[in-house]
Amino acid sequence: MTRSVWLKADDAVGDWEARKRRITAGLEAGVDWVLVDEGDVERVRELGQVNVAAFSNGDVHVMDAENEGSDADAVVVGKGGEGDGTVDLPSDFSGSADLSTLRANGDATQGGYVRILNESYEAFAEAVAEEAEYTIVIGEDWAIIPLENLIARIGEETDLVAGVTTAEEARTAFETLELGADAVLLDTDDPDEIRQTVEVRDEAGRERLALTTAEVTTIEQTGSADRVCIDTANLMDHDEGMLVGSMARGLFFVHAETAESPYVASRPFRVNAGAVHAYVRTPGGETKYLSELQSGDEVQVVDTDGNTREAIVGRVKIEKRPMFRVQAELTRENGETDRIETLLQNAETIKVATNEGRKAVTDLEAGDELLLYYEDTARHFGEAVEESIIEK
Numbered sequence: 461m462t463r464s465v466w467l468k469a470d471d472a473v474g475d476w477e478a479r480k481r482r483i484t485a486g487l488e489a490g491v492d493w494v495l496v497d498e499g500d501v502e503r504v505r506e507l508g509q510v511n512v513a514a515f516s517n518g519d520v521h522v523m524d525a526e527n528e529g530s531d532a533d534a535v536v537v538g539k540g541g542e543g544d545g546t547v548d549l550p551s552d553f554s555g556s557a558d559l560s561t562l563r564a565n566g567d568a569t570q571g572g573y574v575r576i577l578n579e580s581y582e583a584f585a586e587a588v589a590e591e592a593e594y595t596i597v598i599g600e601d602w603a604i605i606p607l608e609n610l611i612a613r614i615g616e617e618t619d620l621v622a623g624v625t626t627a628e629e630a631r632t633a634f635e636t637l638e639l640g641a642d643a644v645l646l647d648t649d650d651p652d653e654i655r656q657t658v659e660v661r662d663e664a665g666r667e668r669l670a671l672t673t674a675e676v677t678t679i680e681q682t683g684s685a686d687r688v689c690i691d692t693a694n695l696m697d698h699d700e701g702m703l704v705g706s707m708a709r710g711l712f713f714v715h716a717e718t719a720e721s722p723y724v725a726s727r728p729f730r731v732n733a734g735a736v737h738a739y740v741r742t743p744g745g746e747t748k749y750l751s752e753l754q755s756g757d758e759v760q761v762v763d764t765d766g767n768t769r770e771a772i773v774g775r776v777k778i779e780k781r782p783m784f785r786v787q788a789e790l791t792r793e794n795g796e797t798d799r800i801e802t803l804l805q806n807a808e809t810i811k812v813a814t815n816e817g818r819k820a821v822t823d824l825e826a827g828d829e830l831l832l833y834y835e836d837t838a839r840h841f842g843e844a845v846e847e848s849i850i851e852k
Contacts, residue, residue, distance in 0.1 A: 463634055463661045464492035464643040466596075466621055467654065469504075470515055470539070471497055478649070483507055485651040489658045493534075495596075495645060501532050513571060513594070515539040516561070534594060537561045538573030542584065544598075545575055553587045562591040571596055571621070576606050585610060589618040596645055598623035607636050621645050627656035634664040662769070667745065669703075669766040671713065673815060673829040674788035674800060686736045687781040687805050688750040690759060693774040695728045699763045701813070703741040703833050704733045704750070710800030711741055712786070713764065713831040715811040715818060724809055729774070732810045735803040736778060741833065743770050751778070764813050764831060782806040784821055788830050800832070 467486040469479045480503070483494055487508040494504050498514045505512065514532035541558045542549045550556055562572060571594030574585040589595040595618045599606055607622055614620055622633040622641040625648055634640040646657050690702065696716035703711035714734070717727040733740055736751035741760045753759070757773040787801040804810055808820040815829035824830075 463640075463664045464619075465630070465658055465661050466493040466495050466513070466643055466645040467491045468623075468645055468647040469494055469496050469500070473649070476500070476503070480507070482649055482654075485649075485654050486510070489651070489655040491646075491654065491658060492643070492661075495536065498532070515573070516570075534569040534571055536571040536573050536594070536596065537592075538588075538596075543573045543575065543588070545577055545581075549580055549584055553584060556584070556587075559587060559591060562588065569593055574598070575600060582606055582609055586613055589614045589620070592618055594619045594621055594643075596621040596623065598645070607633065607641070611636055611639055611641065619643055623647065624657070625653075627653055627660050630657045631660045631664075634660065640664065666770075667743075667760075667768045669762060669768060669833050671762075671764070671766045671831055672790065672834050674710065674790035674832055674834070676786065676788050676824055676826050676828040676830060677799070678785065678787035678801075679821075679824045679826065680785050681806060682783045682785045682803065684780045685783045685803060686751075686778050687783065688733050688736055688738075688753070689777040689779075690731045690733050690740070690750070690753060690773060691727075691775040691777065692729050692731075692759065692761075692771040694761070694771040696731075696761055696771070697728075697763065699765075700761050701763075702731045702733060702759060703762055704731075704738050705800060705802040705832070706735075706738050707800050707802075708739050708747050709835055710788075710790070710798070711739060711747075711833045712788075712800075712802050712804075713762065713813045713833070714804070715813065716761075717809055717811075719809075719811060719818070721809050732805055732807070734805070735783060738802055743768075750776075762833075784824075786812075786821065786824065786830075788832075790832075790834060792836060798834075798836075800834075 469483050473479045493511040495513045501512050501514050511533045513534040513536050516535040537558050540546050542556050543558050572588035572592040573596045575598045585597050619642040621643040624630045624644045630644045633644050698718045701715040705711040717730045720726050738750050739747040743758050743760050753776045758770050760768050761771045762768045783803045784806050789799050804821045808822045810821045811818050813831035
């Protein structure tokens with residue numbers, strides 16, 4: 461599931477200068493949506509590129525080819541009506557003005573805004589969800605149970621957006637019932653809280669990999685080859701690196717160059733990843749050949765516990781360098797032995813993760829246990845496929 465962060469910036473926040481400060485902090489942090497009043501849509505677009513949702517007074521406006529950029533990407537019904545309690549909620553939801561507006565504009569990208577004041581409003585939110593692409597629910601003295609109820613009852617017909625005021629509330633919303641809300645609507649002026657909420661969003665969508673080990677059986681010099689250094693636009697920590705290998709089913713953990721060396725300064729943005737033919741794991745469980753990488757691509761950074769995040773490729777350096785062939789074996793779940801291997805540069809600055817800790821590839825010996833990610837599946841154009849492929 462792809463999570464998103466909405467930032468509330470309507471007139472309840474204050475005057476335009478106060479709203480502008482909040483929106484600017486959101487843009488700098490990387491929020492996905494900004495929710496404003498209709499009159500602020502053009503102002504938001506002047507500040508930067510972001511999806512803009514606008515509270516509607518009943519007249520639905522959406523972007524179209526003739527009026528591009530002047531109107532909202534989505535309109536939200538419910539402010540100043542039954543949704544926020546301004547108008548009493550009718551006992552017969554079919555007679556609701558807010559629902560009537562949503563139904564009358566079925567072709568528009570739209571959302572419904574509902575404050576959960578009691579159980580009747582939970583039921584109202586469910587009715588809104590049947591009509592709206594986005595269903596925004598705001599808890600009064602928010603508790604877990606109403607959100608659990610809504611996550612359990614509302615299906616995939618809508619994106620459920622939970623109102624929050626802190627990053628920790630956002631984390632709870634994303635984790636509730638192990639499914640979580642699709643998005644959060646954050647209401648805060650604190651730039652740090654906005655940034656931390658975006659970080660929570662990113663964490664919620666990341667893979668956690670089950671890493672294993674394989675025993676080194678052969679380490680030998682092979683001569684020179686075209687070697688790839690991946691220089692990212694992100695700094696990596698001491699326990700982070702990338703998963704690379706000659707065979708897609710078994711990718712070796714290669715550390716980022718975070719360690720100081722007598723010969724060269726640390727390069728915490730770099731992974732010396734191997735030869736041009738090798739694979740590197742990318743976000744979403746796919747792979748790319750190292751030779752295909754270019755500036756602006758995304759690669760997956762992983763730590764020794766299997767936690768992952770994304771990094772942007774800033775530069776790819778391909779140079780001829782002397783190489784080692786590293787071969788290792790592991791036992792599959794069915795008891796059979798599998799052999800995997802890769803080529804790594806013959807240099808003491810290239811480190812791999814072993815059962816004894818971080819180790820230079822030049823110091824590797826038969827019997828060392830290397831950390832890797834193994835999946836017994838074939839790959840076709842980077843995608844896992846169910847077919848038999850022999851790699852050797």
